[in-house]
Amino acid sequence: MKLYIIGAGAIGKALAVCLTKNGKKVELIRGSVDDGRTYTEKITLRLKTGEMLTADIRFNSLCNFSAFEGIIMLTTKSFGNKALAEKLKDKASHTPIVILQNGLGIEQPFIEHNFKEIYRCVLFATSQNVLENEVSYKPVAPSPIGIVKQNLTFLNSIVDTLNTPDFRFEAEENIDKIIWKKAIANCVFNSICPLLEVDNGIFYRDPKVFSMAKNIIRECVAISTEKGIALTAREIEEQVISISKMSDGQFISTLQDIRNNRKTEIDTLNLEVHRIAKEMNLESHVQQTKLLGDLVQLKSELHL
Secondary structure, eight states, rough: OEEEEESSSSSHHHHHOOOOOOTTEEEEOOOOOOOOOOOOEEEEEEETSSOOOEEEEEEOOGOOOOOOOOOOEEEGGGGHHHHHHHHHHSSSSSSOOOOOOOSTTTTTHHHHTOOOEEEEOOOOOOEEEEEETEEEEOOOOEEEEEEHHHHHHHHHHHHHHHOOSSSOOOOOSSSOOOOHHHHHHHHHHHHHHHHTTOOOOOOHHEEEHHHHHHHHHHHHHHHHHHTTTOHHHHHHHHHHEEEEHHHHTTOOHHHHHHHHOOOGGGGGGGHHHHHHHHTTTOOOGGHHHHHHHHHHHHHHHHOO
């Protein structure tokens, strides 16, 4: 089965290398550039153990495909999902789509275009470009994949196909809870770290910064509870500390995006939590979450 990764950023490259080294046929499709070019590059993946994995990766363009047969994985930025769903609706409406992106509600464009098989993956890994063709990669835990639209039999097949020793996946029946749990953690990392311009390790190193994180967590948990998602502030605080330790020294994607004059995904994190809260007449419950989101958005716009 051929695997198509749409999004040639750090995570896309890391996934492509791991799958290729595991004997899979992979096409890495650039998400932001659709110029028809096809080429092969040698990509090196630097693991947290110091080991290096190198593979020849084939890069391609979306416009070169009239139809997809295999599995599509999305590692692009989620703000582009509406346009991407529009492009894929006639090429891949019956092809499994696995969304490996941060945020809440990001699968909605594919649901609206009636894609038949949709999955959400919550990534528990960090990756960062260190050189043009070299990526550092740190897995934190197996990344769960759950069903948005399909059934458990198909889910297990998808997971078996994608799982590799260095980039692990597992099936998860209750993916909504994990989506919210990770999204709340991302509301912390993707707002505080870019505003302070610090690496992910700040939360376990600095109690004052972690105290700020706790405020964001409490606000977001109040909204998730109203949505029927059973989470506690304590479990997310523990997750933030765990991720902070595991990715110490690495910079969150939002900070990398701002520094590289790219749009961020803050709309699907802090600002999406505020939008959901507003729908429930609870916007006063997430004032700090929204403020930090607004500041990140302003900072991003100043760099564009």
